[in-house]
Amino acid sequence: MVKNDTDSDTNTNQKPIVNHSTFKEVIDAAKKSNDFKEIRKNISTSMVFISYFNTLIDRDIMQKVLLPYIADYEPRQNEVLDLHTFQKDLPLEDVVKTSDIKEIEDKIYKGYVLIKLENASDECLLINVSNSSTGMRQFNETENEFSVTGPKIGFVENLDMNISLLRKKLKSPLLVTEELVIGTLSKTRVMMVYLDGITNEEHIKTVRKRLSNIDFDIVWDVSALDQIISDNSNTPFPLYLTSERIDRISYTVSNGQVAIFSDGSPYAISGPCTLLDFFISPEDYYYNWIIGSLFRLIRILGIFFSIFTSSIYVAVVTYHYEMIPGDLLGPLIKTRANVPFPPLIEVIFLEITIELLREAGARLPSKIGQTLGIVGGIVIGQAAVAASLTSNILLIIVALSALASFTTPIITMSNSIRLLRFPFIIMSALFGGLGIILGITILLCHLFNLKSFGTPYMVPLYPFRIKNFNDSFLRLSYKKINKRSDFLHPKLKMKYSPKEREKRKEDINDE
Amino acid sequence: MTNKKFAQRIGCVALSLFLSGCIPKSIIDEVSLMHYIGFDREKKMLKASVVYPNYATEGNSTLLTAEAKNPSSLQNELGHKSQFEYEVGQLRVMIFGDKLSRYGLADVLDTICKDPKIGVIRIVISDGSPDLILRKTLNKSPLYLKNLIDKSIEDEGIPDINLHVMYDQYFGSGIDMSFPNLKVDSKGDIKIDGMGIFKGDKLKFKISDKEAFLLKLMMDRNKNGVYSFNLDKNEHKGNIGVRILYGKHKVKVIKEGNQEKAKMDLTLNIKLEGLPKGVKLEKERDLILFKKALQKSISTEAESLLKDFQANGVDPVGLGRIYKVNRSNYSEQNFYKMIYRNMKFDVNTKIIVRQTGVGNIES
Structure with missing residues (x-):
């Protein structure tokens, strides 16, 4: 909460931003680029300048709406053209009349068309004919967070499209979007979304404050914002949920979290969230609650499996041969x-092989990636055993723990889990079982210290909230999970109130 | 973070990396794991026989023997003969030879009870030298002997004795040690044959399989085993094997006049597998007759076993311990010198027939 408060003074003295004070300077600066076009037209005694970046505007609108409209004026030679009447009849919605140099400069770089009369005062007209969908992909299937059942729609790189997708899910007047512009170079539109009257004001204030305090050049992706506004930047754990799924984000927003979208990013982040939020998959809610709970528990078990198996192997094989069952x-x-090799080198070798495979698979086109998985997994694995670089049992352990780490639905979290394995392996190689326990202690101390937008990260465990187990470790039936989580302090506790079903006492034989 | 703090943290990490070289490692394929060890006494020396399994090459196990005057130098002697460092962490069975058992186990027990690496292992004694038994296990699977003993304890009527029970019996007061007895039979197979009862650290005498089972009935919670007895009542004659499934034992030491009396109640649930001709359990009379005969047989045999113990001055059942519970002025010496010698025994057995198998064989 305290962070970013001292930034304001550093801002001012090192801003290398061009500071054009006159209209001419702005235009001259823009003219250095070749895609800046200036059209002169002679309408009723006065010269009209029409200037724009032809790469930013929508040619359709320009040619079918704006230019014919201007051409309409050309025959009316006797009338005196003034901007007011020109603006009044213009069949386009976003038209601004301004003389503010700063605004003019900002807007022409966003795809506005500038119209200025030669003789008139400084006032000029800015017409929005920008094309927000140029260069944007149109299909919006989820690419990374797959699900078998349920909708497969994900966000795309277009902010407006994303918000419209979200509004399609949450058709409520409560859904409020607040827009900020972040990035001295990129001027990225960033939107925070929340449910007014449900989301706690504190969270909204915190997010707003953190976002408005940001000083950054280019917002590459929303994940960059994630790191900048993070409560603790020295942690391997993601503190905010990152998702590309609409159902996931609308669920968190409906629970009383604040979601942040950024233009050009197909992901949204949502906070404040807890550690267990990262192991929730939307699919849990599409299955029956018994199956959903089972899968969720398996996923949580998978974390422990993934982090500890290879380190336990090292500890046992190096130090604690006593505890191996006789048959093993x-x-x-x-x-x-x-x-x-000693067990440490053996494990590290194989772990790094798996990481290489994963990394290579992610970089390669998907078709080659699949082949690589098979080649890497089967051929390299078998060959490594045959060449006695590793043991068979270790191969199984490492492969399974890699598999277990992939069950985590949120990619940022699954990366942190894979990272955590290495310190544990080293600790177990140094101190055996004691090292693993030491590692767990340090890890828990760290986790219990973490905060997400000022709320504790380990919530259902610490502070202990037994009621939150409903929808964290387990996924109970929809009847039971009709309340929003306590830790978010929502202003409205109930999501919905399920009706009591009439109890029927019919015998099956009564049919 | 200040520079100093950072340097401190780096220092800690670096220190732990350097110090880690001091930790003794025992990488699983670079130690000689032993599964069995046998101790015996030969020419006033302590002799140990150790069996190493050869997991790496899947060959037969290896038997190594060494002799020394004390257990510590024995470890050294063994070390001279093995390829890798020799480790006791996977020890499963410890065998004491007859000579050593009679001489006294104190030296060895004191050494092994100080080694935390030795887990819950089975302890047995053997007729003759443990070498003979260990040699028989060499071409068997590595855990053959351990499985054999475990299974006998599980359901063949041998009392459950392991290292921890042994510690309790050896160091605790009011109870004496007893170990299963192994021998190699005439056909060359390893076989469990009764138990050895100790007084202090010395073997006092051995009891038979049947007596071992009675001892189990009086000591263990697990009462699985087969009891055979002669039915000889009216015209019904024959030897019957009765499998005891489960049951309870209750031991009390009560004062009767100026004599202490150990009262033992056994409730046993049995399964009948075969009956001699003419006995039909459907008949109330036959059932009662059979139950009474069995109850009497167990009671008298148990009593005579207890008297045997008494005559030898040993107490594997732990009557001293039971006596101690209610007496504040208990002294072990006093109990065994004055009270135990004159104790009376009364065993009451209650039999409940739970299973008789499927069908009626005779009809």
């Missing part, structure tokens, strides 16, 4: 007998 001794020793 044979296979373990037999496969390890020919491996020349």
